[in-house]
Amino acid sequence: MRIHVQNLPGDPQFAVTPAQWDAAAARAPDVSGGHAVTFGETPEAFQAAIGEAEAVVAQTGAVRRLFPADAPRLKLIYCTSAGLDSLAPFNWLPPGAALLNNRGTHGAKVSEYGIMALLMLAAGVPGFVTAQRAGRWAPRHGSVLAGRRVTVAGLGTLGGAVAEQAARFGMRVTGVRTRAEPHPACTEVVALDELDSVLGGTEFLALALPLTDATRGVLDRRRLALLPPGAGVVNIGRGALLDQDALCDALEGGHLSGAVLDVFVPEPVPPGHRLWTTPNLVMTPHVSADDPDTYVPLSLDIFFQNLRAFSDGEPLPNQFDTTRGY
Amino acid sequence: MRIHVQNLPGDPQFAVTPAQWDAAAARAPDVSGGHAVTFGETPEAFQAAIGEAEAVVAQTGAVRRLFPADAPRLKLIYCTSAGLDSLAPFNWLPPGAALLNNRGTHGAKVSEYGIMALLMLAAGVPGFVTAQRAGRWAPRHGSVLAGRRVTVAGLGTLGGAVAEQAARFGMRVTGVRTRAEPHPACTEVVALDELDSVLGGTEFLALALPLTDATRGVLDRRRLALLPPGAGVVNIGRGALLDQDALCDALEGGHLSGAVLDVFVPEPVPPGHRLWTTPNLVMTPHVSADDPDTYVPLSLDIFFQNLRAFSDGEPLPNQFDTTRGY
DSSP states (O other): OOEEEOOOOOOTSSSSSHHHHHHHHHHHHHHHHTTTEEEEEEEHHHHHHHHHSSEEOOOHHOOOOOOOOOOOOOOOEEEEOOGGGGOOOOOOSSSEEEEEOOTTTTTHHHHHHHHHHHHHHTTTHHHHHHHHHOOOEEEEEEEETOOOOOEEEEOOOHHHHHHHHHHTTTTTTEEEESSOOOOOOOOOEEEEHHHHHTTTTTTTTEOOOOOTTTTTOOOOOHHHHHOOOOEEEEEEEEEGGGGGGHHHHHHHSSSSSEEEESSSSSOOOTTGGGGOHHHHHHOEEEEEEEEOTTTHHHHHHHHHHHHHHHHHHOOOOOOTTTTTOO | OOEEEOOOOTTTTSSHHHHHHHHHHHHHHHHHHTTTEEEEEEEHHHHHHHHHHSSSOOOOOHHHHSSSOOOOTOEEEEEOOOOGGGSSSTTOOOTOEEEEETTTTTHHHHHHHHHHHHHHHTTHHHHHHHHHHHTTOOOOOOOOSTTEEEEOOOOOOOOOOOOHHHHHTEEEEEOOOOOOOOTTTTTTEGGGHHHHHHHHHHEEEEEOOOOTTTTTTTHHHHHHHHTTTTTTEEEOOOOBBOOOOHHHHHHTTEEEEEEEEOOSSSSSSSTTGGGGGGGTEEOOOOOTOTTTTHHHHHHHHHHHHHHHHHTTTOTTBOOOOTTTTO
């Protein structure tokens, strides 16, 4: 098979190197042999390869910039991201090509970020950071996580991993997903359109949904008001899942006790933006899910799993559903 | 037995109430009956009770203020703190009275603070908080904890709990204690006077020692320089365990990547102090070990365990060694 690997220029932490490719190939010897593999990071390199390529492995930003393209033999486009909302609408997808994401790569890292964020909210760290900025000693004692109630919206790789960590710390976990199917880490699961019914009993709300037409703005001003006073919010999904201004208002007004956000609209957050000075808010610059030591190796392992399924004529485990949007 | 409970005025979160006493007594029916129990929070209430009291249960600040006292019948002084360094020197202790601390109360809460602090350091949160203060988007991806090396200095209730959590997250834990006895959460344990030998391989250093003559200033400028570039520091013990100015220098100069500190010299940290503006530092106001929901109940359970041992003529599990200082 002709496989082309297209990297973004100037992103050494997350680019796929030939050495990483060879190492992953050695871990999947049954499906990795006999391919003609090319690497590129310029548009020219892409154009030189795409006409003959049967599979593309690419950073999502490269796909966004370089498609549509004349790719008559292309069967697989594997993006090294899980959320492909930035590629919508998907009318650029060549006919006959399946779009794949790297769902599964982010679990270990995001589970640590998620439990860190919940521990920070329970301990009051967003408030301490705000007090520190003002040079103010303001003790407030927080309780342990055991027995406390977290609602995790989204139970895919990200939300599922957070729910599992929260359960491990003894929290009572309510899950929210498209359909109310049970999840082993959750004491209850409700459908997304039942979200309102659980907000009043939610001490901590963690957003880990993909961004789709159904989830955009899901945490709006009305729903923020349904959270009990003193609740905390975590967002590791996409910035547009929530009404940022309403969230800032709820933090400034004291309805929420704190928030830990990793995703924003827009990114990067521009200088002077209101978010930077909102109290009781800890911001991290979209780093919650990506571990540079394991990201590319795990992504390539998942690619080879999908290549194996493709060779065997089986359903592709990481097929991205462009209609659902995840 | 005549038991007097002395609270600090104006500290409702950590004062022992009659209702909490009754609840704890009901959990220890074999040793809690037949006592005459008084409660007070003023010096007058203390003076009225201390002449006849056989046991005192008190917040440590009250002991510091009210002793020495004429207490001829006193057998037990139970302080609802673990670190009693603020009561040294101990020449105020009435002859015949044993001093007890509430060692064991803080484990659950401090284990959560400890792992939170390590997760924050691994994810780069102290740097993000500093960047947020400046309104600056500065991504830097951190790796998961698994396989990374933490050194926990002190393996009592605090350090032991942190070491256990770190091991649970797959970290390689080096313990440091007075004598190099093994600990189940540690892959190796070295004696405190061997500390230098492990600093070079320490990615994260967590201080959880009691403050004694042997530990004061243990993390001095010379030892900070022995840590590898990019290391992170957590302090949940006492502020005087480290040279604060040297730590601030190491953060400003970039030798350390971050620090999460809960204890300081002095406390409260005064307005305008250098600490407030030191980069890559997250400060919390001495809250790492105290869970207001469980603190008093756990402390009272430990008191009754000691009262049982006292009644049975057994060694007191929480006897404080005024010579060692812990």
